[in-house]
Amino acid sequence: MNKKILYVEDEVFLGKIVKETLETKGYDVLMETNGAHVINHLQRFHPDICVLDIMLPGKNGYEVAAEIRAINELLPIIFLTAKVQTEDVVKGFKTGGNDYIRKPFSIEELIVRIENLLQIKQSAPDLLEEEKIGNFLFYPTKQLLVLNENHRKLSFRESELLKFLWIHRNAIVQRRDLLNHIWGNDSFFNSRNLDVYVTKLRGYLKEDPSIEIITIKGVGYRFITG
Amino acid sequence: MNKKILYVEDEVFLGKIVKETLETKGYDVLMETNGAHVINHLQRFHPDICVLDIMLPGKNGYEVAAEIRAINELLPIIFLTAKVQTEDVVKGFKTGGNDYIRKPFSIEELIVRIENLLQIKQSAPDLLEEEKIGNFLFYPTKQLLVLNENHRKLSFRESELLKFLWIHRNAIVQRRDLLNHIWGNDSFFNSRNLDVYVTKLRGYLKEDPSIEIITIKGVGYRFITG
DNA sequence: TAGATGAAAGGTTAATTAAGGTTAAGGGCT
């Protein structure tokens, strides 16, 4: 069963390219040029994700997003925008967007963001019941972190964060990906939230000096394990 | 060192402009007006990316792309076209194009897409966990520089700069390559930024007089290690 | 042709801005 993408774009020419490319990647794509028709499609097509151009004739992307949100709280929405003002981005998140991409974008980039929101991890190996992280033992499903006799129960977010960092250990993980994965979008409200959780994890992990969460300012983090 | 672009374009006038612009951005550009000659160039020039106009005399862009694909599965291909028919676009992607730009296009847009496609397949030569630089030990992923008992944590940019210089030690590295690698572009502002980071690194490295970052005015730097 | 001159590139240090770190105070949920 292919994942379904509802793609709202008034530039027909660009739209056809994007649609066709996504289809070759194994998605079912319904393309619509008129914002006012989106709601109808939502009911019949049942998309897994929406990609909305912001500059639409008639109804703009924000309005469409708000309509979608009224019906479906969780459906991931990606905005495409030519504008670069922060206000627009903020507005995008406020009306319920999960991610945004600036035009001109490369199709590769769009695919990455789509897969990210759909949680299709290219090669994310499944975690075992028990993972050895430095001197710690981490039990992902139990949300438990053990060092020697010291058992610490992790909260859901703590555990998700550790999981994500561990899966991508020694690689740079982008803030944006963490936020999308754990909080569902990367607005700057949640952004500060991530900082708080990184601090918490660092606190837990500091007993083993061979483990470190390195900050890459403006980009994300890198989880180092000896 | 520079990335190589094979650019196939029959409009000589436009072609010259694009070629020159790309060259100022630090690419080596081979321009060809005849589609039939492309394959020869492929063997000798070994481009990192191809930019193909679709309307070519003799052999059209799709045919050329198919030929390229037969030899190299992964080489990124960008199509340029003035045609507006969708069938052409679809055809382009089916013959293995990675991206697509409609004429008239802005050169900025072309550059964005080129860089995007290059990043995807780009992977720098790997460094070891621990590299010995003069009397220092450098831990690239840990962003750590050690001299005797003296541990210095490097910031991301400091570490990236040192990595780049070390990989190209004893060779001349161009400012614009450094800028493109660390800052993503070589605009005027980042240029001064690089100066600041070079000064910082020199400060850190001055404890070992056998190491030196030599300035080559107007070109770049040379990292000397005894 | 030596030396003067000025422009351009880069060096250095400091100021500014922005990102993130830390801690603690709300606020909702069970």
Next chain:
DNA sequence: AGCCCTTAACCTTAATTAACCTTTCATCTA
């Protein structure tokens, strides 16, 4: 209540920008 998440306030540090200084090199002039 107790837990977890969020938000806010305040602090620290990295990254950027700016300002001013030095070197280099080409060109001009005596």
